Amino acid sequence: KGDTVFNATPANSQSCASCHNADGNSAIAANPKLAQQHPEYILKQLQDFKSGKRKSAIMKPMATALSDDDMRNIAWFVTSKKIKPGFAKEKDLVGLGERIFRGGIADRQIPACAGCHSPNGAGIPAQYPRLGGQHAEYTAQQLTLFREGTRLNSPVMTGVAAKLSNKEITAVADYIAGL
Ligand code: HEM
Ligand code: HEM
The missing domain is CATH 1.10.760.10 (Cytochrome c-like domain)
Incomplete structure (x- = not known):
């Protein structure tokens, strides 16, 4: 149906x-x-x-x-549909993106994304969405909306995104596309 x-x-x-x-x-x-x-x-x-x-x-x-x-x-x-894989495009930023995704940024209290969205980006049912393979542009846009307080349906993500710079958002979104 x-x-x-x-x-x-x-x-x-x-x-x-x-x-x-x-x-x-x-x-x-x-x-x-x-x-x-x-x-x-x-x-x-x-x-x-x-x-x-x-x-x-x-x-x-x-x-x-x-x-x-x-x-x-x-x-x-x-x-029930299979996600089509994506890939990282920003050669200079992918290392930064990977570090943020896997380890966060400890001295600024930014948590590792992998802790909630799982190391392979598949998410953790039922609460934590899959991110892996998503369009980088969409992911970056959502992080920006969380940061600006326009997307208000997740207090956890508002807190995470508040601390990320534009460059860090671009980097982590690009890395996620290739997961
Ligand atoms: C949702 C990215 C860390 C919990 C999302 C979404 C993105 C995202 C892009 C929206 C997905 C979509 O619209 O399809 C990230 C990144 C992180 C991070 C890049 C690291 C910098 C975390 C952490 C937690 C978490 C550490 C748990 C403490 C959640 C939850 C949602 C979510 C619960 C669902 C929000 C809702 O129900 O609307 N995340 N995340 N995330 N994230 Fe994260
Ligand atoms: C976001 C489902 C129709 C464009 C979403 C999301 C879902 C969804 C579940 C959130 C995804 C996530 O958080 O990862 C649907 C369903 C539709 C529908 C079930 C039909 C009833 C459309 C149409 C368009 C569209 C017709 C284009 C004209 C978008 C856009 C977003 C979105 C741009 C991102 C919104 C944002 O800024 O946060 N859709 N969609 N959708 N959809 Fe749809």
Whole structure:
């Protein structure tokens, strides 16, 4: 059923697949890949878009059109798809990105991302989302939104992102794309 809802076009709008691809591997770097993401995390994001806890002018009307059953069906549909691997592109920054992901930055109390998102970036069900393979542009954008206080649906991530510089965000997002 999730397949049908994901590809259906709600009134006056676009289908999920038109932005996230039929297999959940969006081709556009600003749109997140949803394939292989934990269903509990997908469900929480759709609920947060609908309630306005997570702000997105694009996703708010999409999530609002979905029933609780639709959301559950979509979450189980996208989790069943395999994520298309990505790769790191910033040769000069990938070392910095890896250090932050694996060890954090101790003297500035920045925790290791791997502690919650697992060393291979697959996340830890159900609470901690998969990051590995995600478009670097999307990941960097989310870290910036957490840092600015625009994305407010995770106090933990607000705290982590608050301490990261632009360069560190670019580096860790690029490294994550290649996990
Ligand atoms: C984000 C699902 C339709 C563009 C997301 C996220 C989910 C999702 C679960 C959060 C992903 C994450 O946190 O990793 C869906 C579903 C749709 C749909 C189920 C259909 C009902 C669309 C459409 C577009 C779109 C039609 C493009 C016009 C985006 C963008 C984001 C996003 C740009 C990032 C939002 C942000 O700034 O935080 N979507 N999506 N989505 N989606 Fe969709
Ligand atoms: C979500 C990155 C450290 C817990 C996220 C997201 C990103 C991210 C990009 C959003 C994923 C998406 O939109 O698809 C990072 C990076 C870290 C880091 C780069 C290290 C610098 C941590 C740590 C924890 C944590 C240490 C646990 C203490 C979470 C949780 C969410 C999340 C719970 C889900 C938020 C929600 O429900 O909306 N992280 N993370 N992260 N992260 Fe992290």
